[in-house]
Amino acid sequence: MADPARSAPPSAAGTLRSGADTARRATRSEMFRRLARLGHVANGILHVLIGLLAFDLARGGGGDADQSGAAGLLADNPAGLVLLWITVAGCASLSVWHLAAAVWGGDETLDRVKDAGKAVVFAAVASTFAAAGVGAGRDSGEATRSFTATLLEHPAGATLLVAIGLVIVGIGGHHIHKGMTRRFVKDLTSPSREDVSRALTVTGVVGYTAKGIVLALVGALFVLAVVQHDPSQSTGMDGALKTLLAQPFGPWLLGAVGLGLVLYGVYEFLRSRYDRMPG
Template identity: 50%
Template structure:
């Protein structure tokens, strides 16, 4: 990577405005997770709804200030995507292996937040689509490619791995490395509990998504539903599923509240 690109990335990384928007992006992520948790809780108790990003964004759009909040969320997600791209571009310390891992993780986060920003933009401009259907459609399209079943299987394993990492990050409290102490002190016990609960619950949800994608590959079924909404409703279909879904909903709500703390205390 050229020095000019690294210098440009370093200057962008020192932008107070970009940092503020990126912190708003973490808060926006918290709001979305709270709405997903609310919908999932309603489904667990016999209600209906689409418990994923699109469902949360559509619910948000129906509020009196929904349009303004959606634009703020879109800007925050876009800023987070740019922030992580900058993080991938600037020099990293450590071994070559560690640098490669850190850059790859930063690019992955940039893709995730970029996709969230794009989805939010589509909703606020009236072009929103069902994210569950989009995920299923993407799986079906990939299935038709040469060695498509293998590719879908690999995607499933990757998502499963990301879910497992979230569980590990929560249980091992690795997320504390992302935070700076409150007022120069230690991160509060409440934030720590929220992080452990939230990361674990989100990891379980992502793990089920990965398993559904893997199942689509094994069965060569391009119509297998593979999104977050399908994953949570698959959980509901298990014995005592409504209890399991309710527990995951509580965990996702914890992740949402933790994200607000991260917006304030994240090490940027």
């Protein structure tokens, strides 16, 4: 006679646990690690392109120096389209990797929150590039202005925007601190070659600092939009870089930050090989 306990169908909770275990094993597999490392390559491509667009702005050019501008640059030629879809795949993979770390990571709540935030950021970048790839791209600065205007129409919107701005400023400050103190080295395995180690250090210090400056400006523009009750002040990364351009010695400042973003991209290329990628 069959054992009723063994013949009974699995419970919904059991099915969910089984599915979660399967997903956890999949995201910790070597194949998925390689896909996640591709995400660092994709992030490198993104920052190199934004840095080059910043250089173009500093030299009097036009266009948007942000994610949508970078995506549009790749979408405009057949060879670039290959890089564009590599970026989509890499950012999507890295988003899932960080999501898995947020769900199944260590016991530190702050680390989980940071991984969840990174998952959202990389998913958004993947979405922006995918939209450009199918001809449905949208201006990132315009999207930021629209988001700001929508929130300002609600009673609690201004408070939320200030909170968002201060959080982004804090993230920018964290990047600057991480670069200047070389804390990013903890994320990496030690290269066997001294020249590679030196390249990681130089590109990491300069790159993290430059990216932190840009993020801090992006956050400050959110706060400025609330103070002046003017959504047009909040224009994302493109607006932050153009704000630099409007300052005394603006082209030089923007050129230096553009170089820093390019070096951050180079750091991400190297990081794809030497990141610890904890399981």
